[in-house]
Amino acid sequence: xxxxxxxxxxxxxxxxxxxxxxxxxxxxFLITVAISLVSQLLLLMSFxxxxxxxxxxxxxxxxxxxxxxSTERYSNPICLPDGLGGFExxxxxxxxxxxxxxxxxxxxxxxxxxxxxxxxxxxxxxxRGTLNFLRLxxxxxxxxxxxxxxxxPILLYMTIGLALPLHLCSSVAGDIPLVKMLCxxxxxxxxxxxxxSMALLFGLVSRKLSSFQPWLGSGAVFMFLxxxxxxxxxxxxxxxxxxxxxxxxxxxxxxxxxxxNSLDPTDVYEKGDYLAGLLWFNIPxxxxxxxxxxxxxxxxSLWSYWSWKGLQRCFHNPxxxxxxxxxxxxxxxxxxxxxxxxxxxxxxxxxxxxxENLQILLVFNLIFFLGLIAALSPHRQTxxxxxxxxxxxxxxxxxxxxxxxxxxxxxxxLVAVALNLAIASVILLTWVLFWPNNEYKIPALGALLxxxxxxxxxxxxxxxMLMMKARKRSVWAATTVGGLIVLPPIMLGFLSMSPYxxxxxxxxxxxxxxxxxxxxxxxxxxxxIAQSLALTLFNLQLTRRLRKTGxxxxxxxxxxN
Numbered sequence: 001x002x003x004x005x006x007x008x009x010x011x012x013x014x015x016x017x018x019x020x021x022x023x024x025x026x027x028x029f030l031i032t033v034a035i036s037l038v039s040q041l042l043l044l045m046s047f048x049x050x051x052x053x054x055x056x057x058x059x060x061x062x063x064x065x066x067x068x069x070s071t072e073r074y075s076n077p078i079c080l081p082d083g084l085g086g087f088e089x090x091x092x093x094x095x096x097x098x099x100x101x102x103x104x105x106x107x108x109x110x111x112x113x114x115x116x117x118x119x120x121x122x123x124x125x126x127x128r129g130t131l132n133f134l135r136l137x138x139x140x141x142x143x144x145x146x147x148x149x150x151x152x153p154i155l156l157y158m159t160i161g162l163a164l165p166l167h168l169c170s171s172v173a174g175d176i177p178l179v180k181m182l183c184x185x186x187x188x189x190x191x192x193x194x195x196x197s198m199a200l201l202f203g204l205v206s207r208k209l210s211s212f213q214p215w216l217g218s219g220a221v222f223m224f225l226x227x228x229x230x231x232x233x234x235x236x237x238x239x240x241x242x243x244x245x246x247x248x249x250x251x252x253x254x255x256x257x258x259x260x261n262s263l264d265p266t267d268v269y270e271k272g273d274y275l276a277g278l279l280w281f282n283i284p285x286x287x288x289x290x291x292x293x294x295x296x297x298x299x300x301s302l303w304s305y306w307s308w309k310g311l312q313r314c315f316h317n318p319x320x321x322x323x324x325x326x327x328x329x330x331x332x333x334x335x336x337x338x339x340x341x342x343x344x345x346x347x348x349x350x351x352x353x354x355x356e357n358l359q360i361l362l363v364f365n366l367i368f369f370l371g372l373i374a375a376l377s378p379h380r381q382t383x384x385x386x387x388x389x390x391x392x393x394x395x396x397x398x399x400x401x402x403x404x405x406x407x408x409x410x411x412x413x414l415v416a417v418a419l420n421l422a423i424a425s426v427i428l429l430t431w432v433l434f435w436p437n438n439e440y441k442i443p444a445l446g447a448l449l450x451x452x453x454x455x456x457x458x459x460x461x462x463x464x465m466l467m468m469k470a471r472k473r474s475v476w477a478a479t480t481v482g483g484l485i486v487l488p489p490i491m492l493g494f495l496s497m498s499p500y501x502x503x504x505x506x507x508x509x510x511x512x513x514x515x516x517x518x519x520x521x522x523x524x525x526x527x528x529i530a531q532s533l534a535l536t537l538f539n540l541q542l543t544r545r546l547r548k549t550g551x552x553x554x555x556x557x558x559x560x561n
Contacts, residue, residue: 015134015144019151032155036162043105044166047098052079052087066090095173096258102167103184106160107250108225110192114153115199116218121152122203123213141315142308149196176257183293184253190300191250195221197307204314205322208474225249242360243278243342247299256289280341299338306331310375319382322375325407325416332420335368336427343431355440355447358432359513362451365424366510369455370481372420376413377459379466379473386410387549412542417459421452440517446524447513453531454510458484460538467545485510 052064062079068088069078079087125131134144171181202217209216228249246252278286285291310322323331343357378386386408405415425448432444458481465477488509492502499506499514506515507527516524 013143013147013150014139015147016151017147019147020154023151023154028155029158032158033162036159039105040163040166043098043101047094047101051089051094054086062087066094091173092175095170096176099167099170099174099176100254100258102163102170103254104229104251106163106167107188107191108222109156110153110160110188111195111225111250112218112222114156114192115195115221116214117153117156118148118196118199119203119214119217121148122200123211126207127210135316141312145200145308145311145315149193149200153196171257174258180253180257180289183289184250184257187250187253187293187296187300190297190304191248194248194300194304194307197304197311201307201310201314201322204311204318207318244299244339244364247296250296252296253289253293256292278342279344282344302334302338306334319379321378321409324409325376325413328372328376328416328420329423332368332372332423333427336424339364340427340431344434352440354432354435354437355444355517358428358444358447361428362447362513363511365428365451366455366485369417369421369424370458370485373413373417373455373459373462373481374478376416377463377466377477378410378413380468382410383412383467383546384549386412387546412463412546414456414459414463414539414542418456421455425452442521443516443524446519446521446528447516449528450507450512450516450524450531453528453535454512457531457535457538460535460542464538464542464545467542467549 050064051066052062054062063076064079064087065076066089067077067079068090069080077090082088122131125134137144168181171178199217203213206213206216224245228246229251232246232249232251232255278284280295283291285295306323306327309327313320313324314322339361343361389410402415405411406419428448429445432441432448435441435444461484462477462481465480466473468476470476489511492498492505492509497505499511500518503515503517503519504523504527506512507519507524508531509515512527519527
């Protein structure tokens with residue numbers, strides 16, 4: 001019977017069978033069980049040590065978090081005797097704390113450790129050369145990568161699975177409804193799919209990082225979860241676009257779970273008006289647990305979908321761009337709509353809040369478009385083949401150049417980046433036009449235009465760097481673009497030139513929006529003209545190099561024939 005099950009699993013997905021066979025060994029199984037059970041025991045012992053104990057040597061009252069008296073000292077209630085030589089204990093609150101810590105430990109373990117395991121496995125497969133062997137097998141990329149997603153972290157899944165009974169018992173003892181627990185488990189499963197898909201995509205496109213890959217990826221996930229957990233526990237900002245990042249933290253539902261009983265939820269996990277009042281396109285999605293769950297799962301599903309689109313393109317053809325240009329236009333629209341949805345607040349306290357929200361959006365846009373430039377920009381050999389193909393065509397067939405630049409796989413990415421910027425700008429400009437105040441609309445428009453020109457300059461510079469004959473063209477491109485973004489603010493900071501004191505200079509940096517508010521309209525106009533001239537010069541240089549590359553490649557090909 002067991003042999004038949006194993007054989008059927010191998011026929012259904014050979015990659016899952018391969019991963020299970022390599023990891024589900026008796027020694028690994030016993031270690032996994034021991035780690036899970038000992039960790040749960042240590043957690044319970046830690047919470048048991050926090051319960052109040054009668055100390056005959058100390059006279060006076062005792063205060064403790066889990067007592068049931070009135071709150072008089074350090075926000076802790078006074079302990080009341082139970083008549084049996086001990087104190088009355090608020091076991092519901094104690095089990096809630098156990099539940100919260102189990103949930104947070106599970107979130108960090110699944111996302112951080114799972115990301116590390118997947119990236120480490122891909123790195124080892126790449127170094128051993130077995131990944132190329134998998135590419136040559138008749139299996140489809142979803143079958144192979146899905147098998148890795150299910151099979152590589154199997155021991156981690158077992159560790160978390162062994163903790164589920166305690167997690168469910170603590171939720172029942174803490175008076176948390178099972179329906180809301182189901183919502184939490186759905187969000188957790190969706191988050192694992194999203195983070196693991198992104199980890200696989202990162203592993204395929206960053207092969208040159210080798211053994212540093214898993215540390216970089218899992219470290220980034222750990223830092224993100226730490227920051228978002230702190231924000232969730234102590235909300236303190238009014239920058240609504242940043243709320244989109246909270247959708248990537250599975251713990252976003254924890255305030256709803258502990259708010260399901262009569263206890264004060266702020267004593268366990270602060271919810272407050274910040275989380276309860278969030279709107280997405282002015283829809284109160286945080287009013288109910290199911291609506292917040294739906295939006296969170298939708299966000300995870302959206303980026304899981306695009307991650308798998310990139311995986312299908314890159315797995316069998318590692319030299320291909322991560323996304324096609326057609327896909328990039330849809331990705332840009334999805335990104336802008338998701339993040340702008342949290343910014344549509346018409347009842348802002350101060351008129352300047354709208355401009356500050358736009359500035360946060362422009363920072364997100366800069367990061368997003370840097371990734372998009374890296375995903376779409378072809379390298380030297382691809383551009384050389386495209387330029388030679390264009391040069392060999394008769395002049396009568398060269399009229400489709402714009403179409404090729406917009407949709408072609410091998411053409412330069414600048415026009416596609418410009419169209420993506422146009423899509424993003426239309427969405428942002430529509431939002432700006434609906435602002436209730438007109439005072440900050442002109443600075444907002446200036447910041448938007450300066451952001452567009454700077455990103456186009458970065459795209460052109462990156463494409464020029466990728467046409468170099470140097471071996472590490474990607475490093476040169478990343479270093480140059482990174483220098484354009486980071487060095488000017490650092491230099492201005494050393495010179496003590498703040499955006500308020502020298503707004504004209506800040507207009508030429510990646511953070512031009514910081515100086516727009518303090519600069520005159522004519523100064524913004526001159527900055528736009530100067531950046532447009534620089535963009536024109538860079539594009540003329542790119543066009544000249546492409547034409548020269550096409551001509552020389554054609555001459556070399558003709559001489560061989």
